[in-house]
Amino acid sequence: MRLENLRQLPSVDGRAPRVALLVYNDFSVDTRVLKTAYSYAAAGAAVRVVAFGTFEGKEPGLTVLDGGIEVERLPLVELDHTLPRLGSTARQVVARARGALRRGSRRSVTAGPTAPTTSDARTEATAQTRSPQDGDLGPSAGSTTHSTPRSTPAVPAGLKARVVGLWMRMHYTVRLGSFQLRAVRSLRGWRPDLVHANDADTLLPAWLAGRSLGTPYIFDAHEIWTARVKAGSRPVARRWEAWVEKRLAPRASGVTTVSGSIVDWLHRELRLAAAPTLVRNVPVGPAPVVSDPAATGRLRELAGLGADTRVVAYCGAVTINRGIEQTLDALELLDPSTHLVLLGRGSQAYRAVLDARVAAAGLDDRVHFVGIVPSDEVPATLRDADASVIFSRPVTLNQRFSLPNKLFESIHAGLPVAASDLPDIASVVSATGAGQVFDIDDAQTTADAIAAVIADAGTYRAASAAAARTLTWQNEVDGLLRLAVAALEGPGRS
Known part of the structure; x- marks a missing residue:
């Protein structure tokens, strides 16, 4: 991507300013973030994008794009992969325990003339004839038992849906939290001079890192965060997201967004001191x-x-x-x-x-x-x-x-x-x-x-x-670069 004749950023301590971009995705198809990263680089910055790696997408680690832009993809905690593993492990443990009980029961019958009680016999028969669909692994391989599995009460569908829904909410919370914590560590290690937070789910790590490093951040709102489409009512999550955005967006050195109506909405609802800068997501020119x-x-x-x-x-x-x-x-x-x-x-x-x-x-x-x-x-x-x-x-x-x-x-x-x-x-x-x-x-x-x-x-x-x-993007991005210059030249900056 060639971007020329852009506004230049000031140096910091005689070197190129370091600009970190935070984005909560794997940075494989986010063209706005890609254009922003190349714009900072063309404006004279050393640029690092902090994104995440996934099991099925981009691998965690540090890579370098053409133009010298670094991309650090962080590992995530993925509970949705843990649940099937936990279920499989639990079934194996139960099956082994029942196998041990059966072996112990057979040894006791062989050792003496005393017959098992009716209750013991029922327990052993049940353990041998229960089907895998009942939640364990069923009879061991090679078993000669062919009795018809007994019927067991089914888990109500509504209860199962609620449990799965609760688990997935926990998954998404832990997943985001793991990214945010690791993003803070990454920023503290790289020590950027400016952080560019893409969307409200990166505001918290931008603020936390900035607080400890004395680093300003710019908030780029790609949408109205609390109005995006999400499954379920999510009352706790929505309140938390609204609180983070209302508290941390006004502390940014600058705010940008994608349409005039969202400019007005953010200015009013987040009580920003100044209206956000409009940076529409237009293609790089020439057309x-x-x-x-x-x-x-x-x-x-x-x-x-x-x-x-x-x-x-x-x-x-x-x-x-x-x-x-x-x-x-x-x-x-x-x-x-x-x-x-x-x-x-x-x-x-x-x-x-x-x-x-x-x-x-x-x-x-x-x-x-x-x-x-x-x-x-x-x-x-x-x-x-x-x-x-x-x-x-x-x-x-x-x-x-x-x-x-x-x-x-x-x-x-x-x-x-x-x-x-x-x-x-x-x-x-x-x-x-x-x-x-x-x-x-x-x-x-x-x-x-x-x-x-x-x-x-x-x-x-x-x-x-x-x-x-x-x-063209070159014309649109000038507003963002103006904010970046002001942030880098702000009070206490060299």
């Missing part, structure tokens, strides 16, 4: 339409479509509340030559739901799932679509105030845009003239907006191309 006007795109190639079709692009996660079902409703109202191509991925379960919906509507030959491409290739890939649909459903405040990457990626591709009439999305579409907005609850207005931007594609493509010249 393909600016750097290579002859670029043709490859979305049609991925979908196996020719030039005689009209292609509406959907870009992003294939998941709920992204308006995919509603876009399918609108597709039914469009000319049969119009196809929907989805660039992204999602769960198999949700894909099965969509496949059923597509089949029921008779759209099998007009809907195409083409997987993913590297994030920095998305605008160039979208380039040959006829329009892009940006559909967000305001189920939570975060979704209502969203300003999704795919909007800016579509503009960088030079596409006409049909987008949800939500405040921040509509503001960008209106300011750039790159497309039209639609009522998310009306399939006909959605279809009309898509048809309108395709019909006047030349006008909207020109508007997108013009906007793409200034809507």
Whole structure:
């Protein structure tokens, strides 16, 4: 990633400032954090990203990216892996204990003429005939017992669900706590001059480390933390998260976030002394339409479509509340030559739901799932679509105030845009003239907006191309670097 001509950070004690970025994920697909890390490096900092390693993802340890950015992935305590192991161990212990009891019982029968009591016989018979489904390992290998297993009372399904739910809540709490403690140790060992905390689950370690080292921190709120979608009511967790954010965000040297509406919400609800700095999650420039006007795109190639079709692009996660079902409703109202191509991925379960919906509507030959491409290739890939649909459903405040990457990626591709009439999305579409907005609850207005931007594609493509010249990460990140300079030059800093 090449970033040039960025604002430079001041030196500290005659050396490059050390900037640590905290992120509670494995840093494999978080493009905002990646762009931020490269921006600090291009501004003259030595950069280390502190993330985590997982059993099935990136391994714990220290690696170095191109450009010298260090990534330290910390190990986590994973209770969800412990529960199956505990269950297996418990079953083995019980089985061994019962085996010992059986052997002791047989020895006592052989040693003397006294027969076992009725109770003892029942116990031994039960131990030998109980099935593995009853919670132990059943008869030992080679046993000649073939009696029908006795029936045992089943654990109520509701109780089992509550136990599993409680265990998983404990798992997530311990997992986060283990990351936060190890992150504090990591920061104290590396001794950064500035900490960049991505989202509220990294605020606590940023504050704890900063308190002991005298290091300032910047809080980058990717969303409204207490409004994110989580399973269950989580009353204790929500109160704790709200308390941490309200107490520690105002102590940050600066706060940044991703949309104008979230700027206003954080300023008001967290009682910040100054409004957060808006740093929208736009792609690195220059855009393909600016750097290579002859670029043709490859979305049609991925979908196996020719030039005689009209292609509406959907870009992003294939998941709920992204308006995919509603876009399918609108597709039914469009000319049969119009196809929907989805660039992204999602769960198999949700894909099965969509496949059923597509089949029921008779759209099998007009809907195409083409997987993913590297994030920095998305605008160039979208380039040959006829329009892009940006559909967000305001189920939570975060979704209502969203300003999704795919909007800016579509503009960088030079596409006409049909987008949800939500405040921040509509503001960008209106300011750039790159497309039209639609009522998310009306399939006909959605279809009309898509048809309108395709019909006047030349006008909207020109508007997108013009906007793409200034809507670049290099321009957005300057606000963050201003905060970083102020933090590094603050009272008591050299």
